Amino acid sequence: MDASYLLISTLNGLSVGLLLFMLASGLTLIFSMMGVLNFAHASFYMLGAYFAYTIAGLIGFWWALLLAPPLVGTLGALFERSALRRVHKFGHVPELLITFGLSYIILELVQLVWGRQAVDFKPPAALAGSLFTIISQPEGLSLAWGGKSALCTTASTICTTFPAFRAFGMAIAVLMLVALWLVLTRTRIGLVIQASLTHPQMVEALGHNVPRVFMLVFGAGTALAALAGVIGGALRVTEPSMAQAVGAVVFAVIVIGGMGSLAGAFVASVALGIIESFAVSSDHSISDGLQALGMAISPETFGYAVWSVKLSQIAAILPYLLLVLILIFRPKGLFGTREG
Amino acid sequence: MAMAENVAATAVASSRNMNWRWVIWGGYALVLIVAPLLWRSSLSHTMLSQMGIAIVACLAYNMLLGQGGMLSFGHAVYSGLGSFFAIHALNMVSGGQLTLPVSLVPLVGGLAGMVFAVLLGYVTTKKAGTPFAMITLGIGELVFAMSLMFPGFFGGEGGISGNRVAGKPLFGITFGPQIELYYLIALYTFVCTAAMFAFTRTPLGRMLNAVRDNPERVEFIGYDTQFVRYFAFIASGFFMGIAGGLGAMNFEIVTAEVVGAARSGAYLLFTFLGGATFFFGPIIGAVLMVLALVLLSELTLAWLLWLGLIFTFMVMYAPGGIASLIMMNLRVAAFGKLKPLLPWYLVLGVAALMILAGGGAMIEMVYHLQLNQALGPQMKFLGVPLNAHGVGSWAAAALLLLAGIVLFEILRRRFARLWNRIQEEIEDTVRQREAAA
Numbered sequence: 001m002d003a004s005y006l007l008i009s010t011l012n013g014l015s016v017g018l019l020l021f022m023l024a025s026g027l028t029l030i031f032s033m034m035g036v037l038n039f040a041h042a043s044f045y046m047l048g049a050y051f052a053y054t055i056a057g058l059i060g061f062w063w064a065l066l067l068a069p070p071l072v073g074t075l076g077a078l079f080e081r082s083a084l085r086r087v088h089k090f091g092h093v094p095e096l097l098i099t100f101g102l103s104y105i106i107l108e109l110v111q112l113v114w115g116r117q118a119v120d121f122k123p124p125a126a127l128a129g130s131l132f133t134i135i136s137q138p139e140g141l142s143l144a145w146g147g148k149s150a151l152c153t154t155a156s157t158i159c160t161t162f163p164a165f166r167a168f169g170m171a172i173a174v175l176m177l178v179a180l181w182l183v184l185t186r187t188r189i190g191l192v193i194q195a196s197l198t199h200p201q202m203v204e205a206l207g208h209n210v211p212r213v214f215m216l217v218f219g220a221g222t223a224l225a226a227l228a229g230v231i232g233g234a235l236r237v238t239e240p241s242m243a244q245a246v247g248a249v250v251f252a253v254i255v256i257g258g259m260g261s262l263a264g265a266f267v268a269s270v271a272l273g274i275i276e277s278f279a280v281s282s283d284h285s286i287s288d289g290l291q292a293l294g295m296a297i298s299p300e301t302f303g304y305a306v307w308s309v310k311l312s313q314i315a316a317i318l319p320y321l322l323l324v325l326i327l328i329f330r331p332k333g334l335f336g337t338r339e340g
Numbered sequence: 341m342a343m344a345e346n347v348a349a350t351a352v353a354s355s356r357n358m359n360w361r362w363v364i365w366g367g368y369a370l371v372l373i374v375a376p377l378l379w380r381s382s383l384s385h386t387m388l389s390q391m392g393i394a395i396v397a398c399l400a401y402n403m404l405l406g407q408g409g410m411l412s413f414g415h416a417v418y419s420g421l422g423s424f425f426a427i428h429a430l431n432m433v434s435g436g437q438l439t440l441p442v443s444l445v446p447l448v449g450g451l452a453g454m455v456f457a458v459l460l461g462y463v464t465t466k467k468a469g470t471p472f473a474m475i476t477l478g479i480g481e482l483v484f485a486m487s488l489m490f491p492g493f494f495g496g497e498g499g500i501s502g503n504r505v506a507g508k509p510l511f512g513i514t515f516g517p518q519i520e521l522y523y524l525i526a527l528y529t530f531v532c533t534a535a536m537f538a539f540t541r542t543p544l545g546r547m548l549n550a551v552r553d554n555p556e557r558v559e560f561i562g563y564d565t566q567f568v569r570y571f572a573f574i575a576s577g578f579f580m581g582i583a584g585g586l587g588a589m590n591f592e593i594v595t596a597e598v599v600g601a602a603r604s605g606a607y608l609l610f611t612f613l614g615g616a617t618f619f620f621g622p623i624i625g626a627v628l629m630v631l632a633l634v635l636l637s638e639l640t641l642a643w644l645l646w647l648g649l650i651f652t653f654m655v656m657y658a659p660g661g662i663a664s665l666i667m668m669n670l671r672v673a674a675f676g677k678l679k680p681l682l683p684w685y686l687v688l689g690v691a692a693l694m695i696l697a698g699g700g701a702m703i704e705m706v707y708h709l710q711l712n713q714a715l716g717p718q719m720k721f722l723g724v725p726l727n728a729h730g731v732g733s734w735a736a737a738a739l740l741l742l743a744g745i746v747l748f749e750i751l752r753r754r755f756a757r758l759w760n761r762i763q764e765e766i767e768d769t770v771r772q773r774e775a776a777a
Contacts, residue, residue, distance in 0.1 A: 092470055100605075101609075251474045
């Protein structure tokens with residue numbers, strides 16, 4: 001395990017984690033404010049990617065980045081106003097159910113409009129290349145801006161490139177994080193939102209329209225999901241199954257972080273991203289570890305199928321394993337304050 | 341004196357209830373017995389078998405959703421793992437390593453479902469409400485991902501196949517023909533339905549309802565809500581496993597998708613559509629589930645869209661599902677006030693059909709353009725020729741849809757007023773009767 005591998009895995013993990021956090025932040029915001037778990041949150045993420053794909057095809061990627069989130073946010077606010085608010089009085093289970101129904105509807109509509117195959121949604125040309133290259137030579141590490149240089153042709157050097165769009169996505173996520181924090185703590189509307197979290201009746205008595213604040217928060221949360229979708233869709237694949245792929249992980253993130261805690265969501269997403277990034281690129285299995293401890297593991301050993309599974313294969317289930325472990329040892333999550 | 345009369349009256353009422361109970365359960369058994377004689381094609385026999393399985397699964401699901409207020413997004417885990425264990429047991433019976441009558445193989449599935457419910461349910465039921473739902477989702481994903489990781493047990497992409505004609509036939513019954521298997525499934529369905537109904541009457545079943553309605557008070561009287569949820573979860577896992585075992589015998593192949601999120605979603609969707617607040621609601625939901633999966637999916641590619649829309653409207657306007665709609669109308673009928681409502685149902689139905697026809701035509705035209713481009717823009721929908729490129733077809737469909745929506749909304753508002761008035765009249769009558777008594 002050399003230093004360049006360590007560096008690039010950490011960076012990749014960080015970028016995955018920040019993307020996850022963009023999704024998780026909107027979900028947490030909506031949950032802590034309204035007590036509603038938005039099951040369709042990942043569907044709004046997918047809508048963001050598809051909207052951006054269409055807009056990018058018409059007037060370019062930068063407009064897509066600018067326009068897709070508010071468009072999706074408007075749809076989210078409309079959904080809150082027309083459907084979610086209506087079932088609010090029935091309790092939390094119907095609220096969860098109606099967003100569950102919405103996830104079916106959005107998935108089918110996406111397939112109806114854009115087809116069942118993946119669409120070709122790519123980063124813009126300006127961000128298509130590599131940002132920098134890590135050159136690992138026998139005498140040490142060095143960084144070079146841009147793609148692979150002439151140095152990489154020599155046999156003893158290993159070059160690893162870092163895509164520019166990945167870095168751009170990370171920058172957007174950090175910007176969003178800072179903006180979110182500033183809005184929530186430094187503006188009037190942020191204060192009203194924070195107050196509505198804990199004392200909705202009091203805020204209402206002071207003359208604020210709490211249902212409208214709810215609608216705004218729901219719209220903003222879905223807009224954040226759509227922003228993540230624009231980045232995630234261009235970075236990965238834009239296809240109808242993208243919502244399901246990321247949805248369950250995001251739910252795991254907010255349980256691990258502690259329901260309703262933004263800081264917890266941040267730590268959990270980044271940690272999951274980094275763990276997953278290291279696990280994916282690792283070739284070890286549990287049996288290797290046991291053998292290193294001096295135990296003899298052979299195909300005849302009981303449960304060999306379990307011991308011989310590679311870490312890279314486990315990577316996909318790590319979030320859920322972590323979820324189970326957290327529930328057993330710390331039921332309120334990393335930064336959670338209440339046990340539900 | 342008055343007290344003795346009261347006691348006598350309750351005795352009469354309860355004996356009348358007992359009679360009704362026999363009629364209902366007898367009727368249920370009769371339907372299960374007679375159904376394959378009425379619908380004789382092999383397709384309908386397969387569908388009836390699937391309905392029996394789905395009834396067990398949806399009722400077991402409703403032990404959590406309806407009776408315990410626990411919304412699970414991953415309950416296919418228990419039916420699916422039951423399926424896998426049942427098919428392995430079946431294969432061992434075929435191979436001679438295990439002596440077990442084939443008719444008991446579903447019980448193996450049930451036990452497997454229960455064991456996994458004991459294991460995973462302990463973590464799951466630590467929480468209630470929304471966190472519970474998210475944990476079930478996570479565990480569902482966990483098991484699904486793991487099922488692809490261990491091809492030795494789960495058979496990888498191809499799944500595990502078996503043959504239900506195994507071991508010694510008893511009284512010449514081999515379960516080879518579908519009809520023989522159907523009656524085995526029907527027997528299991530009946531027994532499981534009865535057992536699950538009995539569960540709702542046990543102290544545990546009653547405590548479960550209490551935990552759903554007011555967990556705080558349950559804690560005050562000294563019960564541990566977590567354990568009540570846990571025990572209910574285990575019971576539900578057992579019946580889910582039986583449904584899975586029956587499914588394994590019915591299809592003779594088990595693939596990883598039986599533990600997948602789509603299957604869990606279907607259980608939730610149809611249990612809710614059928615009606616989670618009544619014991620018999622999931623039975624309606626299960627019948628609908630098979631009809632939708634087998635027939636509706638043949639009819640249109642967009643069936644999940646319709647399903648999602650219907651589900652969403654159900655959550656908004658009739659959270660008790662179809663069962664509650666039936667019961668509400670039965671109540672109205674019992675007070676002799678159903679007649680003025682009937683014409684309303686007719687016109688509301690017409691408006692709904694207009695929406696279906698208009699929306700359906702547009703959806704089918706989009707799909708036609710997307711998938712059958714080579715065939716040209718001409719197509720037929722419900723026997724009406726349409727031109728998917730023509731402005732006329734689109735305008736007509738849009739107009740029909742729009743008119744349907746406007747008409748439906750106007751009618752719905754007026755109907756709601758009438759409905760509320762009738763409900764008030766009924767309340768008044770009830771109050772007068774109570775005052776007179």
